[in-house]
Amino acid sequence: MSSRFRNAIVLAAVALGTAACDREDRDFRSAPPGNSPTDVVRQSPLQPGPMVMTSHVKNEYEGNAYAVSQGQRLFTWFNCAGCHANGGGGMGPALMDDQWIYGSAPEQIYATIMEGRPNGMPSWAGRINDSQAWQIVAYVRSLSGLTSPNVRSARTDHMMMNPGAQSLASPERPVQSTLPPAAQQP
Amino acid sequence: MPVRPCSGVRRMLTGAIAAAPLTACRGAIDQSALEPGSPQAAAVLDLWWFALAVAAGVYALTIGALFWALWRARRRARLGEALPHDEMRKKSIAVIGAVVATVVILLVFFSYDVSVSRTLRVPAAEPHLLVRVTGRRWWWKVEYPDSNPSRWVTDANEIHIPTGRPVLVELTSNDVIHSLWIPNLGGKKDLIPKYKDTLWFAANRPGVYRGQCAEFCGHQHAKMALHVVAHEPAEFEQWLAHSRQPAPMPGDSLTLRGKEVFLSGPCVLCHAIQGTPAGSRAGPDLTHLASRRTIAAGTLPNTKGNLAAWITDPQGVKPGANMPPNALSPGDLEALLAYLQSLR
Amino acid sequence: MKAGPGGHRGEFTAWDPVSMRPVWKLKERFPVWSGALVTAGDVVFYGTMDGWFRAVDARTGRLLWRYKVGSGIISQPVTYRGPDGKQYVAVVSGVGGWSGAIVAGALDPRDSTGALGFVGAMTDLPQYTGKGGTVHVFALP
Numbered sequence: 001m002s003s004r005f006r007n008a009i010v011l012a013a014v015a016l017g018t019a020a021c022d023r024e025d026r027d028f029r030s031a032p033p034g035n036s037p038t039d040v041v042r043q044s045p046l047q048p049g050p051m052v053m054t055s056h057v058k059n060e061y062e063g064n065a066y067a068v069s070q071g072q073r074l075f076t077w078f079n080c081a082g083c084h085a086n087g088g089g090g091m092g093p094a095l096m097d098d099q100w101i102y103g104s105a106p107e108q109i110y111a112t113i114m115e116g117r118p119n120g121m122p123s124w125a126g127r128i129n130d131s132q133a134w135q136i137v138a139y140v141r142s143l144s145g146l147t148s149p150n151v152r153s154a155r156t157d158h159m160m161m162n163p164g165a166q167s168l169a170s171p172e173r174p175v176q177s178t179l180p181p182a183a184q185q186p
Numbered sequence: 187m188p189v190r191p192c193s194g195v196r197r198m199l200t201g202a203i204a205a206a207p208l209t210a211c212r213g214a215i216d217q218s219a220l221e222p223g224s225p226q227a228a229a230v231l232d233l234w235w236f237a238l239a240v241a242a243g244v245y246a247l248t249i250g251a252l253f254w255a256l257w258r259a260r261r262r263a264r265l266g267e268a269l270p271h272d273e274m275r276k277k278s279i280a281v282i283g284a285v286v287a288t289v290v291i292l293l294v295f296f297s298y299d300v301s302v303s304r305t306l307r308v309p310a311a312e313p314h315l316l317v318r319v320t321g322r323r324w325w326w327k328v329e330y331p332d333s334n335p336s337r338w339v340t341d342a343n344e345i346h347i348p349t350g351r352p353v354l355v356e357l358t359s360n361d362v363i364h365s366l367w368i369p370n371l372g373g374k375k376d377l378i379p380k381y382k383d384t385l386w387f388a389a390n391r392p393g394v395y396r397g398q399c400a401e402f403c404g405h406q407h408a409k410m411a412l413h414v415v416a417h418e419p420a421e422f423e424q425w426l427a428h429s430r431q432p433a434p435m436p437g438d439s440l441t442l443r444g445k446e447v448f449l450s451g452p453c454v455l456c457h458a459i460q461g462t463p464a465g466s467r468a469g470p471d472l473t474h475l476a477s478r479r480t481i482a483a484g485t486l487p488n489t490k491g492n493l494a495a496w497i498t499d500p501q502g503v504k505p506g507a508n509m510p511p512n513a514l515s516p517g518d519l520e521a522l523l524a525y526l527q528s529l530r
Numbered sequence: 531m532k533a534g535p536g537g538h539r540g541e542f543t544a545w546d547p548v549s550m551r552p553v554w555k556l557k558e559r560f561p562v563w564s565g566a567l568v569t570a571g572d573v574v575f576y577g578t579m580d581g582w583f584r585a586v587d588a589r590t591g592r593l594l595w596r597y598k599v600g601s602g603i604i605s606q607p608v609t610y611r612g613p614d615g616k617q618y619v620a621v622v623s624g625v626g627g628w629s630g631a632i633v634a635g636a637l638d639p640r641d642s643t644g645a646l647g648f649v650g651a652m653t654d655l656p657q658y659t660g661k662g663g664t665v666h667v668f669a670l671p
Contacts, residue, residue: 026405026506028506029501029502029505073508077455077456077466078455126450126451126452127451127452127454127455128455128510129510129511129512132510
């Protein structure tokens with residue numbers, strides 16, 4: 001093998017190897033990703049007239065293991081576990097299953113956290129900043145397996161999500177528990 | 187002493203280079219193992235000097251023997267061959283001498299170490315002050331436990347102790363392994379999560395001793411310092427009684443507005459102030475913030491400007507710290523600073 | 531939370547406060563979260579979390595009558611005399627409470643810390659009962 005060929009192979013291997021390094025990127029002073037949605041966040045795909053598909057906000061923290069782990073820390077610190085336990089629920093609904101009353105898209109979870117919801121979900125706007133909120137969004141989505149397995153934070157084995165259970169959910173059509181399947185738009 | 191000019195310059199340079207590091211240590215009470223402030227640190231320092239002396243002596247003897255052997259070899263080469271049996275005897279003397287010297291030195295060190303260990307052993311019977319230190323990333327939670335919960339003091343980043351009384355420090359960690367290192371007072375002990383360990387020392391004289399984290403614990407391991415403040419016993423009792431008091435009520439409208447800013451913003455999610463509804467234990471307790479020497483675990487001196495910088499942009503001061511930036515209007519920030527500075 | 535020694539998670543006990551000891555005990559699969567109703571004729575009514583409404587003898591604990599309702603019972607049975615002079619016993623069925631939260635809140639059984647730890651103790655409850663909300667009224671003959 002010629003030296004130039006070998007160098008090319010090594011360079012390609014290094015480039016491929018470092019491609020996943022942004023998994024651990026820590027940018028402490030950047031603005032939070034996925035700017036807070038300014039237009040109305042729909043909690044249900046049911047709309048009068050023809051359905052308008054809105055593109056979902058991409059939460060860049062979702063590919064970042066550090067952000068998901070920070071979300072886990074904030075989940076404990078801000079006592080989300082007080083109502084949601086470790087994802088299983090209690091006073092609040094379970095977060096690790098595939099039933100999402102108000103939607104599982106990142107901006108929908110963000111809206112749920114910041115606005116609050118009936119029957120006890122507090123409104124966190126003004127108490128946590130956007131960056132922290134999006135980190136928590138990334139963590140909550142990881143609880144039910146909606147994020148890549150590479151970035152999930154540490155949890156006991158029997159609570160790790162297996163990919164198959166979330167096969168029905170996609171960012172474009174989150175599973176809604178209040179809307180029966182017959183009423184969902186095709 | 188007649189010396190050649192070149193060797194004199196060399197001598198001065200060597201002396202200057204050797205002395206330069208020591209100038210930082212001499213006279214400073216701050217964070218130096220060469221300035222013991224407690225019997226524990228003194229015992230460890232004595233052991234260190236002894237070890238240095240013995241090692242230097244052994245080194246000198248070894249190098250001396252080496253040079254002597256080289257000199258003898260040159261002399262023998264000039265004079266001719268030596269008698270073989272003379273050589274054997276000299277060799278066996280050298281070997282026996284080395285073995286005996288090693289055994290003697292080991293025995294001396296072993297007995298010295300045993301006596302030092304006795305000094306460092308936790309005293310069971312003496313009345314002591316109990317302090318509980320919990321390492322967190324990247325600050326120190328300091329508690330003064332009491333069987334009466336209303337007399338329990340929670341503080342951060344400063345340990346206050348009385349002189350002359352043994353202080354028993356219970357060590358544990360909330361997240362990763364840290365290490366408590368206060369060179370003046372002795373000992374370096376790891377704070378391990380889910381594990382309780384103890385360390386003890388007794389300060390000889392009043393003063394402020396700086397310590398820091400000595401086990402790499404993440405981004406801001408370098409900015410995780412703490413201060414141990416040793417008071418005269420009467421002064422310490424005064425300090426402890428004052429620390430048990432809740433935060434003073436705001437005296438003027440600006441301070442009152444500052445308290446409202448504190449309670450209505452993100453601060454309450456992480457910080458506690460005794461005497462207010464704020465009770466979160468995620469971050470340091472701020473009840474007596476204004477009486478601390480530094481903020482952010484020894485990172486910045488505790489002044490109004492530094493506090494403002496820390497509150498608005500903690501990531502600029504200590505990137506990676508768990509405190510988020512807070513955008514406050516100038517009026518709100520002014521009021522909040524007035525309130526925080528009133529928390530003596 | 532886990533089941534205690536014996537594996538059953540509930541016991542319905544008649545306690546003698548004078549001699550300070552139990553007189554009889556009935557083991558139940560699930561915690562007995564309902565109240566107890568005792569009538570002057572020495573009949574005790576109680577309900578279980580898997581939906582059985584039982585009447586037992588107050589002195590001996592012998593089962594006299596039972597009825598399967600639509601959902602677990604966590605409420606207090608009551609009795610009253612109706613306008614026609616008959617005695618009626620009423621109970622609300624519909625599982626809930628912290629111990630029934632796994633059914634009532636559709637919680638995830640994988641997280642055993644849910645609902646104060648009850649999810650870990652009651653992972654099999656969904657197999658025995660579903661949600662409900664019915665008032666059952668029984669008339670004595």
